[in-house]
Amino acid sequence: xxxxxxxxxxxxxxxxxxxxxxxxxxxxxxxxxxxxxxxxxxxxxxxxxxxxxxxxxxxxxxxxxxxxxxxxxxxxxxxxxxxxxxxxxxxxxxxxxxxxxxxxxxxxxxxxxxxxxxxxxxxxxxxxxxxxxxxxxxxxxxxxxxxxxxxxxxxxxxxxxxxxxxxxxxxxxxxxxxxxxxxxxxxxxxxxxxxxxxxxxxxxxxxxxxxxxxxxxxxxxxxxxxxxxxxxxxxxxxxxxxxxxxxxxxxxxxxxxxxxxxxxxxxxxxxxxxxxxxxxxxxxxxxxxxxxxxxxxxxxxxxxxxxxxxxxxxxxxxxxxxxxxxxxxxxx
Amino acid sequence: xxxxxxxxxxxxxxxxxxxxxxxxxxxxxxxxxxxxxxxxxxxxxxxxxxxxxxxxxxxxxxxxxxxxxxxxxxxxxxxxxxxxxxxxxxxxxxxxxxxxxxxxxxxxxxxxxxxxxxxxxxxxxxxxxxxxxxxxxxxxxxxxxxxxxxxxxxxxxxxxxxxxxxxxxxxxxxxxxxxxxxxxxxxxxxxxxxxxxxxxxxxxxxxxxxxxxxxxxxxxxxxxxxxxxxxxxxxxxxxxxxxxxxxxxxxxxxxxxxxxxxxxxxxxxxxxxxxxxxxxxxxxxxxxxxxxxxxxxxxxxxxxxxxxxxxxxxxxxxxxxxxxxxxxxxxx
Numbered sequence: 001x002x003x004x005x006x007x008x009x010x011x012x013x014x015x016x017x018x019x020x021x022x023x024x025x026x027x028x029x030x031x032x033x034x035x036x037x038x039x040x041x042x043x044x045x046x047x048x049x050x051x052x053x054x055x056x057x058x059x060x061x062x063x064x065x066x067x068x069x070x071x072x073x074x075x076x077x078x079x080x081x082x083x084x085x086x087x088x089x090x091x092x093x094x095x096x097x098x099x100x101x102x103x104x105x106x107x108x109x110x111x112x113x114x115x116x117x118x119x120x121x122x123x124x125x126x127x128x129x130x131x132x133x134x135x136x137x138x139x140x141x142x143x144x145x146x147x148x149x150x151x152x153x154x155x156x157x158x159x160x161x162x163x164x165x166x167x168x169x170x171x172x173x174x175x176x177x178x179x180x181x182x183x184x185x186x187x188x189x190x191x192x193x194x195x196x197x198x199x200x201x202x203x204x205x206x207x208x209x210x211x212x213x214x215x216x217x218x219x220x221x222x223x224x225x226x227x228x229x230x231x232x233x234x235x236x237x238x239x240x241x242x243x244x245x246x247x248x249x250x251x252x253x254x255x256x257x258x259x260x261x262x263x264x265x266x267x268x269x270x271x272x273x274x275x276x277x278x279x280x281x282x283x284x285x286x287x288x289x290x291x292x293x294x295x296x297x298x299x300x301x302x303x304x305x306x307x308x309x310x311x312x313x314x315x316x317x318x319x320x321x322x323x324x325x326x327x328x329x330x331x332x
Numbered sequence: 333x334x335x336x337x338x339x340x341x342x343x344x345x346x347x348x349x350x351x352x353x354x355x356x357x358x359x360x361x362x363x364x365x366x367x368x369x370x371x372x373x374x375x376x377x378x379x380x381x382x383x384x385x386x387x388x389x390x391x392x393x394x395x396x397x398x399x400x401x402x403x404x405x406x407x408x409x410x411x412x413x414x415x416x417x418x419x420x421x422x423x424x425x426x427x428x429x430x431x432x433x434x435x436x437x438x439x440x441x442x443x444x445x446x447x448x449x450x451x452x453x454x455x456x457x458x459x460x461x462x463x464x465x466x467x468x469x470x471x472x473x474x475x476x477x478x479x480x481x482x483x484x485x486x487x488x489x490x491x492x493x494x495x496x497x498x499x500x501x502x503x504x505x506x507x508x509x510x511x512x513x514x515x516x517x518x519x520x521x522x523x524x525x526x527x528x529x530x531x532x533x534x535x536x537x538x539x540x541x542x543x544x545x546x547x548x549x550x551x552x553x554x555x556x557x558x559x560x561x562x563x564x565x566x567x568x569x570x571x572x573x574x575x576x577x578x579x580x581x582x583x584x585x586x587x588x589x590x591x592x593x594x595x596x597x598x599x600x601x602x603x604x605x606x607x608x609x610x611x612x613x614x615x616x617x618x619x620x621x622x623x624x625x626x627x628x629x630x631x632x633x634x635x636x637x638x639x640x641x642x643x644x645x646x647x648x649x650x651x652x653x654x655x656x657x658x659x660x661x662x663x664x
Contacts, residue, residue, distance in 0.1 A: 049652060056650040272645065279641035279651070286655045287627055288620035295619055309611035313604065318388040319611070320381065323618045 019047065023054050029092070029154045031126060037149045038128055041142050052145055055152040062094070062151035063262060064158045066173030066201075069182030071163055074208045078182065078245035079161045085255055086157045087124050094150035097129040098143055098162040098172055126150060140171040141285065147175070170201055175278055177271065178203045178261055180254075183222070185214030199225070202238050204257050210242035210250060295326050304329060351379065355386050361424070361486045363458060369481045370460055373474050384477055387484040394426075394483035395594060396490045398505030398533075401514030403495055406540045410514065410577035411493045417587055418489045419456055426482035429461040430475055430494040430504055458482065472503040473617065479507065502533055507610055509603065510535045510593055512586075515554070517546030531557070534570050536589050542574035542582060627658050636661060 025033035037055075040048040067079050076097070083093045130143060143160060150158050162172050173179045181202035205222055207215055219240055226237050241257050243250035265271040296305055308322040357365035369387075372380040399411050408429070415425045462475060475492060482490050494504050505511045513534035537554055539547055551572055558569050573589050575582035597603040628637055640654040 053650040053652045057647055060645075060647045275645040276638070276641045279644045280637055282651060283637060283641060283644070283654055283658065284624055284628065286651060287658050288624045290655055290659065291623040291627075292616055292620045295623075296616065305612055305615060306608070309608045309615060312611045312615065313392075313607040315389055315392045318385040319614060319618060320385045322615055323622055326615065326619050327622065 019051060019054065022051065023152075026055060026149060026153050027058055034126060034149060034153050035128070038130075038146050041145045041149070042130065048145070052148060055149065059148050059151040062147070062155050062158045063178070064147050064151075064160065064176045065258065066176030066179040067159060067161045067182065068163070068170075068173050068179065068201075069184075069206075069208075073182040073184045074245050075161050075163070075182055078180075078206065078208055078243065079159050081245045081248060081251050082255070083125055083157075083159060085251055091156040092124045092154050093126070094147075094153070094155035094158045095125065095127040096143060096146055096150070096158065096160045097127065098139065098160065126153070126155065140175065141282075143172050144175045144282065173201055177265070177274070178258055180204050180206050180258075182206045182208050183218060184209040185212040185218045203261055204254075205238055205240045206254060207240060207242045208245055211244045211247075215242060295329050301329065351383060351386065354383065355484075358387060358481060358485050359390055366458060366481060366485050367460070370462075370478050373477045373481070374462065380477070384480060387481065391480050391483040394479070394487050394490045395510070396479050396483075396492065396508045397590065398508030398511040399491060399493045399514065400495070400502075400505045400511065400533075401516075401538075401540075405514040405516045406577050407493050407495070407514055410512075410538065410540055410575065411491050413577045413580060413583050414587070415457055415489075415491060417583055423488040424456045424486050425458070426479075426485070426487035426490045427457065427459040428475060428478055428482070428490065428492045429459065430471065430492065458485070458487065472507065473614075475504050476507045476614065505533055509597070509606070510590060512536050512538050512590075514538045514540050515550060516541040517544040517550045535593055536586075537570055537572045538586060539572060539574045540577055543576045543579075547574060627661050633661065 022033055022037070026037055037048075037051060039045075040051065065082070067075050067082075069075055079095060079097075083095055086093050128146065130139065130146065147158050147160065160173065160176055179201045181199070181204075183205065185207065207218055207222070209215075219242070222240050226240075239257050239261075241250060241254045243254055245251070262271075265274070295301060304326065308317065308325060311317045312319055312322050354365055354369070358369055369380075369383060371377075372383065397414070399407050399414075401407055411427060411429075415427055418425050460478065462471065462478065479490050479492065492505065492508055511533045513531070513536075515537065517539065539550055539554070541547075551574070554572050558572075571589050571593075573582060573586045575586055577583070594603075597606070627633060636658065640649065640657060643649045644651055644654050
């Protein structure tokens with residue numbers, strides 16, 4: 001019997017009632033049950049897998065919006081404003097603030113607490129910040145799993161906020177149904193110097209702090225750049241929306257642009273294509289992880305890995321020869 | 333027969349003479365052959381795997397030194413100076429400048445060209461800059477493979493230079509035998525705000541631009557921080573060396589600190605432990621990649637993945653159930 005299923009069964013037998021009740025409470029939107037699930041995901045707790053698998057049939061209803069941009073572009077303010085607007089329209093909202101620990105994002109946890117207090121009286125908004133633990137590739141996956149939990153908990157809109165400085169952050173927003181890339185006038189980050197990968201993930205460009213000098217020039221630069229992108233269908237070029245999130249100016253137009261994109265992607269089948277692409281990547285990652293776990297499972301697996309690594313370190317074997325010996329252990 | 337070995341045999345049969353000659357030229361230190369190998373690694377060329385496997389027995393002689401620090405700490409100047417000092421001592425030197433494309437590292441390619449010209453008359457120094465292609469996890473692996481090629485080409489010292497802003501860069505320097513973390517006085521980056529992961533990888537701290545005001549205070553801060561690190565053996569605490577790379581001041585002490593560390597790690601067996609840890613990680617990565625390639629190999633594998641991703645997207649199946657079907661395809 002496959003090891004993974006084994007583990008699921010063992011946990012299921014042990015905690016059957018508890019996991020069932022936990023799922024029921026998450027589906028009912030219980031904040032403490034949701035928080036506990038997120039902690040389990042962050043801590044790589046063994047309960048996270050069976051929990052997610054059971055919650056899975058209740059997911060697929062939330063619309064996930066990624067919000068990214070350089071430090072200082074006003075992401076938190078815009079995300080809070082978007083959340084309030086969706087709440088006013090009667091939608092349940094979840095916010096995931098991803099905070100890769102770096103000198104550039106210090107103070108995010110404090111800010112998060114202040115934001116939670118601002119929304120504390122509204123049970124329709126759930127905010128959670130996630131920090132880097134171990135590798136960032138793992139953070140993208142954890143963020144995706146947390147989005148599933150919020151989805152199962154009945155959040156109709158899930159906002160993922162992350163600072164757009166590296167490939168990791170791009171991987172995080174790539175899991176969204178719609179990605180907003182924030183730019184601000186006069187930050188010295190002309191469109192030419194923008195990270196290419198960041199431009200490519202943008203479904204909607206938001207010129208925030210649009211009351212600052214240079215907004216017209218920035219919009220012209222963006223338009224010129226977007227002209228260069230070859231598109232079969234010119235209507236699929238990302239729209240550019242101007243906002244001043246601190247005052248709320250332009251927010252209505254932004255929500256309209258998001259909803260228009262959502263309707264169009266659904267009608268054209270693009271949303272489905274994107275969702276399937278997302279799951280192809282996730283399944284490939286899971287597959288790699290599961291097989292490696294089995295090949296390296298137990299003390300025999302670990303001691304084989306130790307021995308082979310030693311032989312490679314001593315140049316008695318090449319790395320590919322060593323990998324074939326590990327493959328033989330799982331019978332392929 | 334395993335697919336991976338198949339592919340190796342196919343290439344070997346086709347290009348047997350060519351790859352043999354290519355390896356021979358790399359071992360002889362031919363710069364063009366080395367450059368071509370690095371390009372093959374960067375481009376994920378099918379020839380890279382069999383080439384590396386054949387070169388592997390000629391590797392394990394180079395000492396790999398990672399150099400990292402925030403932008404503006406003088407990494408390139410220090411690396412150039414170290415390279416010149418090792419050259420003066422008769423060692424062949426390779427430099428890999430890793431340049432994650434980001435707003436913070438613009439202009440690196442131009443700088444690299446200028447640096448290459450400075451060393452152009454010295455065939456004992458090889459410089460290559462590597463930029464982000466695809467995911468950065470892949471960049472750490474590619475950097476490691478390039479270090480192997482330079483090792484096989486007879487470089488006795490390989491310097492890897494990367495800007496220390498993210499987890500990716502930490503992964504890159506973790507493959508080194510010895511990692512220097514550069515800090516400079518008065519940059520506002522007090523030791524308290526330094527990225528924790530960066531502190532942990534440091535084998536030697538270098539206070540560069542030590543002629544700037546605040547060097548004493550910075551050294552006191554570092555010493556205070558290092559006191560907090562619990563160590564079984566206080567002698568294994570990272571030493572702190574002051575340099576002014578632009579004038580060469582302190583470089584002799586830095587080279588001594590590196591050579592002392594190298595001798596101590598070799599004598600204590602720490603170097604071997606570290607090398608084996610490195611290969612355990614590399615083998616696990618390779619294993620994951622090889623199995624996923626097989627499970628998803630060919631049009632049948634791809635169409636199974638498409639079908640399963642569609643079923644998951646439609647919530648007909650959970651992700652773990654889908655992964656078990658993929659596992660069944662490779663017979664486990």
